[in-house]
Amino acid sequence: MKTKKWLTALAGTAVVAVALTGCSNTENDTAASEGEAAKSGEPITLEMWAWASNIEKRVDAWNAANPDVQVRLTKPGGNEDVPTKIITATRAGEGPDIAQAEYGQLPSMVISDVAREITDDYAPYAEKYAPAINDLVTFDGAVFGVPQDIGPTSMMYRHDIFDEYGFEVPTTWEEFAEVAEDIRAAGDGDMYIANFAGGDADLFVGLTMQAGANWWTVDGDEWKVDIDSQASRDVLAFWQDMVDRDLVSVVPGGTPEWNSMMNDGKILTNVSGVWAAGVMASIVPDTIGKWKGARTPEWTPGVQTVGYRGGSVNFVTTSSEHPKEAAEVILWLNASDEGAEGLAEISKFPAALHGQDSLSTPPALMPEDEEYWPLATEIAQDTFPIQWGPNPNVAFAAFTDEVGKALTNGTSVVDALPLVQKAVVDDLKASGFNVAE
């Protein structure tokens, strides 16, 4: 019976240890940033966490010009877990001075008391942005972030294959479905107009916005959640119909399977943010030069207004010991004319209007499409104002799971909407928000 005791102890120990790793991980991740309290006169170093591709080039430019305020960039991998990492680190007083967040993540940064108010610093730069963009970083009249890039939704399509078979580039979703049929009938029958990556909640927020949905709205001090709205149902029903008729492929986005289908010319369009052309080149290198940009198909013919997909801001954290300097850095990086031009140079679609005008080199994916950036700039002028709620992370996770389940079980993806709605409302209530019924 001797073995029993140590076995039990060992077993219990191992169990608890593994179950708890979830809670102890974050403590290690922040070890690198120790607030270097600068004595006056000495150069200070600001910690910055940002995942944007090539942003290090812009940070280097700042560092070269500002020996007294150096920025040390850390690139957290991916951006799914990053918001929580920033929140946890900042609560522990070990966060960076500057961080990056998607527009949808900024409200939770404000509510978690992680983003610092920069209203006064921002005021002179407000005119650099379209009013709808300023609204994205303004909460209860206070500004909490500096917009970096934006992603009005657009479509890119394989112009070589469209030309070869004489497909029309669809301008409405109705036409989109018609062209989809033509594409299925053409060639070897292995081409699809698009892929329905059901889990891509971020994209579907934008697409349902285009149809008139507003997932979150503020009414006084109450939140109104309208994810399960007629507009959302229409959009998902449209895609469900495309899935049912085998007019779109159904593979999870960003997977090796999706990559190979995109590369092999099996998927002929991609609806995403205008920035996608900048990052797709490395994913589908075989198709460089074969894509062109176009507007997202319209729901109501003649109404070109679209929603957003992606885009992000920089903000100063509440744990920063040098908030003034940190704000200066992010205003220079994103809002100043010099900074906005620099963002254009690294293939971002800058949120600042000046930066949009300075985009001259076509994106890497379509090096000959001189029309791409001018079109993107035009699209950007006609976007819906968007209100992000405090918990898009909950909405996105629930959306991905429920749509995935529906696809797996063969039930309608429209049925996912009430479940997502419930998950979001429950989470808001549990956190203590007032939620309008």
Next chain:
Amino acid sequence: MTTTAQRPRAPHRSAAAARRRRPTPVPYVFVGPAAILFVVMILVPLIYAIYLSFRGQRISGGGAFGRKQDVFVGLENYITTFTNPELLASLGRMLAYSAIMVPILMGSALLLALLLDSPRSALTGTTRTAIFMPYAIPGVVGSLMWGFLYLPSTSPLHWIAEQFGIQLPNVLGQGLVYGAMANIAIWGGVGFNMIIMYTSLRSIPGEIFDAARIDGCTEFQIAWHIKIPFLMPALILTGMFSVIGALQVYSEPITLASMTTTIHSTFFPLMAIHQAAFQNDNLNLAAAMSVVLALGILALSLIVLRLSQRKTLGEDR
């Protein structure tokens, strides 16, 4: 991280030393490192997790953009844990997975150990190493590799089958996905379990086998009547590790989840805990879920251990 992350330690020699009359500091020095590690790495985090599980981030001051504050919420997190149907469903999936994975893992490890130990087997050293090798490959790497083999569009197996006009099923689809995950865990864990059993087999005195053979035992009868009963302690040990490993399944599903919609983000309990902590920014709920899961596994482990000891070791006495 697969089935058998913990290697067995040598059992304590005897408790007799501790019971001697004159107390000396020696035993405390010996037990010191383990005790310190236990307190710092296990006890303190455990107590902190329990503390966290009774707290929560709540909006104060009202308003649509009020600030979250850390407050005491009593049993709220535990109530959420027990009333969340998705978490209960994930527990069910975990048990289903364990029911598939553990018997096959144990069975094949035992079979391989017995085969290697049989007097007529050749190339035992090479075979042993080959079977053990996957255990040295990190679970995530193994899962990625298997994932590429599973995905119809990237799998060479699917391609070969297609050349012969055969359509292989998508093993990442519903139903088969449990087998797909179990396969990775078994592939990774069978070598480790086999080595434990094999080593234990080698320590059985040879005279017993000689006696059995003189009595006319076949190799199969020797395996069934002598080797397996002798193996019982090793079987219980590896079985225990396998059960615990199965209940903590994480790296296989989380790696495969990015390749298929079949595995959603709360498919297994540890995935649900990770999601609560790192996507939904609810460390407190994650802590409560962890505590519940840890207690559940501990209770289950004790039950399994007690039952198996009563059945097997008990008879030897």
